[in-house]
Amino acid sequence: MLAAKFIRENTEAVRQNIRHRRGDAKILDAWLEKDSAYRKVLLETEQLKAQRNLFKPQGKPTPEQLENMKSLSDFIKSNDAVLAAFEEELDEIALVFPNMLSADTPVGKDENDNPIIKTWGTPRVFEFTPKSHDELGESLQMLDFERGTKLSGSRFTVLKGWGAKMERALINFMLETHSETGYEEVWTPFIVNKESMTGTGQLPKFEEELYRCERDELYLIPTAEVPVTNLYRDEIVPTLPMKFVSYTPCFRREAGSYGKDTAGLIRQHQFNKVELVVYSKPEDSMAMLESLTQSAESILEKLELPYRRIQLCSGDVGFSSCKTYDLEVWFPSQGRYREISSCSNFWDFQARRAKIRYRNDEKQVEPIHTLNGSGLAVGRTLAAILENYQERDGHIRVPKVLQDYLKIDIIKKD
Template identity: 45%
Template sequence: MFDLKAIRENPQDFDAGWARRGLDPQTPTILEKDMLIRKAKTMVQEAEAARNKASKQIGAAMAQGNRDEAERLKTEVAGAKNVIAALGAQLESEQDVLNAILASLPNIPVDDVPDGEDEADNVEIATWGDPKTFDFDPKAHDDLGEALGMMDFETAAKMSGSRFVILRGALSRMDRALTAMMLDMQTGEGFEETSPPLLVWPKALYGTGQLPKFAEDSYATDEHFLIPTAEVSLTNTVRESILDEDTLPKRLTAHTPCFRSEAGSAGRDTKGMIRQHQFNKVELVTICTPEQSEDEHKTMLCCAEKVLQKLNLPYRVVELCTGDLGFGARKTYDIEVWLPSQNTYREISSISNCGDFQARRMNARYRAGEKDNRFVHTLNGSGLAVGRTLVAVLENYQNADGSITVPDALVPYMGGVERIG
């Protein structure tokens, strides 16, 4: 959500920010609704004051034996009540409309986010490692996994449909090993390991910005939603709270399954493990003050990069342009790992700074002074997506005979296994 007072005072700044994301001016409609609501509130207050005044006068009129005046005042009170009820209904309706408008609007990009229309306009800011050259044609991860008999899409499809997989044997263990290594690394960087709920109420998804705009991308039960990412659960741990400033920054990490319908990805990455309905991820979330926000963003990026560096997987970092920026983000870095079979880099982590966008929707604040409660800043990112990291390991560490060399950093987590074949 957004600060209405700030929109009233600087409507041109908000429209300029939304224009960078391809939206038409929004503040004329917002300010019109806001004016109607404020006028209705004033009229309600005036009607309530008139009702209260007339109510007090009824007793005095009765005490003086002036029944006619008392009856007139009773009629006045009844009329005021009708006006209050009618205005209240109008006020509620207008407020609902305004809230829906504000809830549908994306975050405002910070000034230094590059302008652009889509991912083609993202800006590369760093690379690490050199893509490996092979003396044979490198295979795709799904071909490797199926040939090993350890990656089974066909059986998964019989019970769940497309975009699901069963991992077996050493690849299942590698999935677990990657998770354990990531959690050890992130907790070593000061992130508190957390095991949050996988089912949340709609208000939790609203708080982090997945609802109402992205309802079709989520899986719903009767009362709950399955989390699309642990960002939802971890960020909502501070909803409706006032934190002590000296407890910030608060850094959290969690390994969870994630569930996404991938409603907008028809025809994209339908083969293999790149884009699935259910996948595992180690998530990073930071809650901090506005002053800490930028440094925490860089820290989280560094923590995610270190995982790929430890696995010796080549990658690059890009800054997302305004046209590719996520709904709740005001600035995002993507980490893209090298996949030999595709001869390109593919996203393996997004590290986003949401500013106070989510905090306002969750009413999450901190004490900046005795009577000064301010909204926190929230940040989130993958540290990393476990399935995509497994994909990258298989492709970058494959051998000509179809076997997989286990990265040195993973060998202890694999019980000493150095090769999968």
């Protein structure tokens, strides 16, 4: 959420920002109009209340005084009702304002305008036609798509045998690697309340994307970002930075993506992810984004998977983010790079919503900066390994760093 004061003082920048994100700036005008009306009533009401408080002398009030206080109180009551209505409306509008973009976010329309920042590794040259991961996974009896569908529906998959073991190995490998570089491991609830979803920005705007337990007013998390960032909601944190790594399953309805990536593990309603979350001092957050992104990249490098890093342009950056890098891994069967991690600096946007603050050097309380990034999406990593490590006969070589976990170096048909 943008601070009301910031919106007032930087109206044009906010308007420009909404345009760059290809949003409609009308909501800004609606907000501004309401805000100035609100402030008039606020001032008046506070003066009335100050009067009332002055009237509060010791002893019993005379009938005359009582009469005065009564009418004053009536005014205050009706004004308070007006104020409450204003506040609710203002919040409702402000909650759907997107975050301000970083100055170095390129202006662009969509994913085609995302610049490539770096490329690592060289896609392997196959002397045969590489198979897709779903075909490989099924033939090696690692993935069972049909039974996943039987159990739950489309976009649900069952992992078996070496598939299940590799998924587990990847989770452990990622958690251990990040633990070693200063991220504290946390294990959180996978179902959270509305306040948590609002704190990180999933609500109110993206309700459609969430699985909801109506009876209990709880939501299944779409990413570990939600529980981990909300760990310190409504708190003034004592030390910064704090860095966490967390494994969770993620649940997404994928509304509106019918027909996209219907085959394979790429787009699932339930998938595993190891997430990095950083609580940072404002002045350090951009440097933190670089190091967090490198942490995510290190996993791909240890797995020896070719990838590239792109920066999202203004039209493609997520609602809550101020600056985002995506990591994309090479998929031989598709002949292209596909997203496997997204690393974002949210600036103070989430911290303001979630009321996570710290005391700066001047002892002033101010919102912190939050960041997070996938380190990595496990299902997509498994898919990328199958495709990049396949052999002509359909066997899969096991990446070196996973051999200790799996105790084998090649996966083949029985």
